[in-house]
Amino acid sequence: MDYIVPLALMAFSSAAALFSLESKSLVYGAIALAVFFLGLSLFFFYLDLPYLAIFQLAVYVGAIVVLIMFTVMIVGDKQTREGRAPLVVLGALGFVSMITSFAYAMEYFGSLDLVPSAQPFSMASLSAAIVQNYGAVILVLACLLTASAYGAIALARKEAEET
Amino acid sequence: MDDYSRPFFRAIAVTSLLVTATALYLLKGDIMNALEVLLTDPLAITATGLFRALVFPGLLFISVVPLMAEWVERKFVARVQVRVGPLYVGGPEGLLQPVADMFKLLFKEIIIPKNADRPIFLMAPVFAFVLGALPTIVIPYSPSMVIWNYGYGVLLFFAILAFFPLDVLLAAWSSNNKYSFIGGLRALYQQASYEIPIFLSALPAVMLAGSFRLADIAQAQSKVWFVFLAPVSAAVFFVSMLAEMERIPFDMPEADSELVSGWTTEYSGMAWGLYQFSIYVKMLAFAGIFVVFFLGGWTGPPVLPAVAWSLVKVSVVILVLLSTRAFWPRIRIDQLIRAGWGRLIPLAILNILLLVLFQHYLPGVVG
Amino acid sequence: MAVLGDGSFWFLVYLLLLLTTGLVLYSVSFALAPRVRSPLKEETFESGQIPPGGKRVRLVMQYFIFLLLFMIFDVVSMLLFAWGYAFFDYGPAGSAYPVLLLFFLVPPIYLTLKVARQVGV
Numbered sequence: 001m002d003y004i005v006p007l008a009l010m011a012f013s014s015a016a017a018l019f020s021l022e023s024k025s026l027v028y029g030a031i032a033l034a035v036f037f038l039g040l041s042l043f044f045f046y047l048d049l050p051y052l053a054i055f056q057l058a059v060y061v062g063a064i065v066v067l068i069m070f071t072v073m074i075v076g077d078k079q080t081r082e083g084r085a086p087l088v089v090l091g092a093l094g095f096v097s098m099i100t101s102f103a104y105a106m107e108y109f110g111s112l113d114l115v116p117s118a119q120p121f122s123m124a125s126l127s128a129a130i131v132q133n134y135g136a137v138i139l140v141l142a143c144l145l146t147a148s149a150y151g152a153i154a155l156a157r158k159e160a161e162e163t
Numbered sequence: 164m165d166d167y168s169r170p171f172f173r174a175i176a177v178t179s180l181l182v183t184a185t186a187l188y189l190l191k192g193d194i195m196n197a198l199e200v201l202l203t204d205p206l207a208i209t210a211t212g213l214f215r216a217l218v219f220p221g222l223l224f225i226s227v228v229p230l231m232a233e234w235v236e237r238k239f240v241a242r243v244q245v246r247v248g249p250l251y252v253g254g255p256e257g258l259l260q261p262v263a264d265m266f267k268l269l270f271k272e273i274i275i276p277k278n279a280d281r282p283i284f285l286m287a288p289v290f291a292f293v294l295g296a297l298p299t300i301v302i303p304y305s306p307s308m309v310i311w312n313y314g315y316g317v318l319l320f321f322a323i324l325a326f327f328p329l330d331v332l333l334a335a336w337s338s339n340n341k342y343s344f345i346g347g348l349r350a351l352y353q354q355a356s357y358e359i360p361i362f363l364s365a366l367p368a369v370m371l372a373g374s375f376r377l378a379d380i381a382q383a384q385s386k387v388w389f390v391f392l393a394p395v396s397a398a399v400f401f402v403s404m405l406a407e408m409e410r411i412p413f414d415m416p417e418a419d420s421e422l423v424s425g426w427t428t429e430y431s432g433m434a435w436g437l438y439q440f441s442i443y444v445k446m447l448a449f450a451g452i453f454v455v456f457f458l459g460g461w462t463g464p465p466v467l468p469a470v471a472w473s474l475v476k477v478s479v480v481i482l483v484l485l486s487t488r489a490f491w492p493r494i495r496i497d498q499l500i501r502a503g504w505g506r507l508i509p510l511a512i513l514n515i516l517l518l519v520l521f522q523h524y525l526p527g528v529v530g
Numbered sequence: 531m532a533v534l535g536d537g538s539f540w541f542l543v544y545l546l547l548l549l550t551t552g553l554v555l556y557s558v559s560f561a562l563a564p565r566v567r568s569p570l571k572e573e574t575f576e577s578g579q580i581p582p583g584g585k586r587v588r589l590v591m592q593y594f595i596f597l598l599l600f601m602i603f604d605v606v607s608m609l610l611f612a613w614g615y616a617f618f619d620y621g622p623a624g625s626a627y628p629v630l631l632l633f634f635l636v637p638p639i640y641l642t643l644k645v646a647r648q649v650g651v
Binding site: 050062071123 | 344
């Protein structure tokens with residue numbers, strides 16, 4: 001019974017993910033992607049990682065799904081092939097059964113006490129890690145993000161020159 | 164009811180019955196508990212969770228405030244423009260006009276345009292209503308008067324905020340109208356552009372209080388309100404707030420003279436009513452968070468109780484938000500985006516840098 | 531339920547209550563309002579004209595750059611919140627990297643605005 005919540009979340013997320021791949025309409029696919037990200041963030045909430053969960057919601061649902069949906073709507077919602085709904089159900093069930101067997105295997109290995117138990121999440125330790133240990137990494141990240149911003153601008157400028 | 168609308172009615176009614184049954188099942192213990200409290204000690208009812216979810220910071224409060232705000236707005240704008248505003252319905256000064264409007268909307272036909280994507284078109288207003296009202300869950304009106312005193316309330320508020328562009332985009336796309344779609348795209352650009360100034364100008368409040376819990380942020384202002392420590396951020400937050408709510412001067416997505424009603428063009432009846440409702444509830448949520456971030460929440464001289472201080476401040480902020488409609492013209496979409504990126508974000512960053520510079524002097528004033 | 535911390539039960543309850551309110555208002559409206567279908571009424575609004583063209587039109591993506599920029603800033607500002615949480619704990623030295631991060635992100639904004647002006651936005 002301990003596994004009921006994660007299994008339900010897994011079934012929910014994997015069904016949404018498969019639907020986003022298999023749906024006839026691209027817009028519905030994008031909505032399913034948003035639902036998948038929601039399921040993923042609920043999973044992070046379940047694992048007691050609220051900061052990561054909310055990061056997931058704000059960045060993935062708030063920015064990436066919106067970007068994908070915007071592009072789909074601008075280019076046009078083409079319905080090129082038939083959806084395969086039964087495949088979605090079968091795939092979700094298969095995935096869940098796979099994960100369940102994996103979970104039971106993990107429980108068996110966990111009972112052998114090979115893995116040290118995880119520490120509970122605390123925001124203070126996360127910010128300590130970011131400020132003290134990963135500051136340089138974040139700066140590299142800033143460089144990468146800036147470079148990607150410049151790349152996006154360069155692409156846009158090229159398109160503007162062509163048209 | 165004709166054959167056309169019966170399936171919609173059936174689907175929506177069955178869903179609402181299921182949701183109600185689930186809510187009642189979850190609440191069965193709390194309802195019994197609340198009844199017991201009511202019989203033994205009626206005043207203690209305000210301490211129960213059920214009262215908070217249903218009455219004060221919860222459902223009843225967030226339903227009444229939009230109606231009042233609508234009346235105040237109409238009266239206020241009418242006075243500024245030397246008109247009288249609502250006058251006849253319900254006693255003095257047309258006090259019950261919004262209620263009458265609500266009943267009128269209930270009896271109006273919901274027209275579903277040709278070739279619309281029906282499931283999305285019909286569900287988008289409900290989600291807009293839920294998303295608009297959900298942020299009020301973390302806003303405290305006194306140290307205890309809050310539905311969910313969540314340790315990551317600030318982040319949760321912003322996470323819910325991230326869903327709005329999605330809903331607007333879907334509503335605009337599903338109604339199969341060119342005005343709606345252009346309006347929806349503009350709303351998307353606007354909300355996306357002004358979400359960053361909101362994040363960056365809320366950061367000083369979190370930095371100074373050192374907590375994501377909204378109650379802690381309000382408590383940290385018992386000595387000095389953050390509006391005095393981070394005035395630039397407060398101004399940036401206020402302007403971005405107006406833009407996120409799509410009010411004049413940022414009502415670009417629904418510019419009447421160019422885009423009819425923007426992305427709500429095809430909505431009628433209660434579907435439009437839910438959108439209107441969500442706008443005013445969002446205003447309550449934003450006013451509440453502005454008060455908590457910059458105006459000290461419930462803190463103030465002890466002449467009034469804590470809840471009263473909160474309500475006074477929220478009312479003042481809502482009044483200022485409403486008054487912009489009477490005083491300002493609309494600005495163009497490119498000016499709007501330029502202002503958001505080129506002015507507001509650098510200003511928000513400037514205030515963060517100032518706080519970092521004067522970091523040494525701050526702990527004394529933050530209580 | 532307990533994993534979401536104290537009071538997450540009320541989050542679920544509040545969500546359900548709001549959903550109920552919205553759906554009940556909707557279904558009451560569907561039950562009470564009259565409905566007369568007519569082809570003209572269901573035509574999409576286009577200021578009195580008969581709408582030309584197909585179902586959904588393609589539009590210009592003038593401000594697409596700003597959406598890309600928004601994605602970058604979204605990530606950065608969420609990361610900055612983790613720093614802001616412990617602002618006073620590490621003194622000026624702890625703020626060095628985040629402040630540099632902020633400085634790195636100002637030039638792209640102005641470059642983007644310049645490019646946008648060249649494009650004619």
